[in-house]
Amino acid sequence: MPDFAPFADPFDLTGVPRLTKVEAARTVSDDCFAALSALKSLEDATAAFKAAVIELRYCATHAEDTALGLDLWQNTLSAMSCRAEIAAVLTVSEGQAGELMEHLATLIRNLPATFTSLRDGAISWGHAVVIADKSLTLRSSGIPEAAITAYEQTLLGKAGCTLCSFRDKARRLRERTQPESITTRTKVAYEQRRIEVQRVHDGMSWLSLYLPAPTVEGIWDQCTFIAKNAQRPSEARNLT
Known part of the structure; x- marks a missing residue:
């Protein structure tokens, strides 16, 4: 099949289209x-x-x-x-x-x-x-x-x-x-409010917290603060 150009003459629209x-x-x-x-x-x-x-x-x-x-x-x-x-x-x-x-x-x-x-x-x-x-x-x-x-x-x-x-x-x-x-x-x-753990593969687990929003936001902000302060040329891990 040709790559494209369904007509032998692109200006001749009366011809029969070929499969491309x-x-x-x-x-x-x-x-x-x-x-x-x-x-x-x-x-x-x-x-x-x-x-x-x-x-x-x-x-x-x-x-x-x-x-x-x-x-x-x-x-x-x-x-x-x-x-x-x-x-x-x-x-x-x-x-x-x-x-x-x-x-x-x-x-x-x-x-x-x-x-x-x-x-x-x-x-x-x-x-x-x-x-x-x-x-x-x-x-x-x-x-x-x-x-x-x-x-x-x-x-x-x-x-x-x-x-x-x-x-x-x-x-x-x-x-x-x-x-x-x-x-x-x-x-x-x-x-x-509660805490739950979900054990997954490769020796890893998920830890879930169902807490008041201000508490969760505080945990998130503190973790982010620690992670940002750990960023340096010798640190191979990313912020996440």
């Missing part, structure tokens, strides 16, 4: 983008179906417990067993499985529009989790369902952006929707 390397490369590129788009929609739809299966599994456990007349303690053990089984199948921690089940229940039971958008490939799983997480916060604050539905619809209209940007938009919109003052919510959030 440029046209072939552009066709492959277009097909790849179309395939990636289709695969993304398939992944999102698969996430929705997986969510439905997990929720159905939990509902089946609850139905069995009810039929057997289990007491509160037995129900708790049964729910923990269900969560452990799901964690084993998905190869995640039981804590992650529990958080996942909570998000799934919210999506399927309380956010049908979000679940439908996920199933249709209109939004990603990450975007759906953000909506579920923020709506849980609003619902726990006693926000009316009509307001939560309006919050959901507004976020669905803003979902055509990166997950990081979408998370910021969801947070800002939630702040405007909350009836309590920021002082009241901060006091409640303060009780949830």
Whole structure:
């Protein structure tokens, strides 16, 4: 194939175009983008179906417990067993499985529009989790369902952006929707402060702190100050 020039005479547009390397490369590129788009929609739809299966599994456990007349303690053990089984199948921690089940229940039971958008490939799983997480916060604050539905619809209209940007938009919109003052919510959030460790590969781990923003900013500023003062010609490490 020639590199380009689909016509023998570039000014003669009546000739039959010849296949060129440029046209072939552009066709492959277009097909790849179309395939990636289709695969993304398939992944999102698969996430929705997986969510439905997990929720159905939990509902089946609850139905069995009810039929057997289990007491509160037995129900708790049964729910923990269900969560452990799901964690084993998905190869995640039981804590992650529990958080996942909570998000799934919210999506399927309380956010049908979000679940439908996920199933249709209109939004990603990450975007759906953000909506579920923020709506849980609003619902726990006693926000009316009509307001939560309006919050959901507004976020669905803003979902055509990166997950990081979408998370910021969801947070800002939630702040405007909350009836309590920021002082009241901060006091409640303060009780949830914690430290977590995630062990990864090559002998490394991640250490995560969930603390009041001024405390975290102070830690960050102090670390940055120390790192900058350590910069010298003999120091091979970068600021990070």
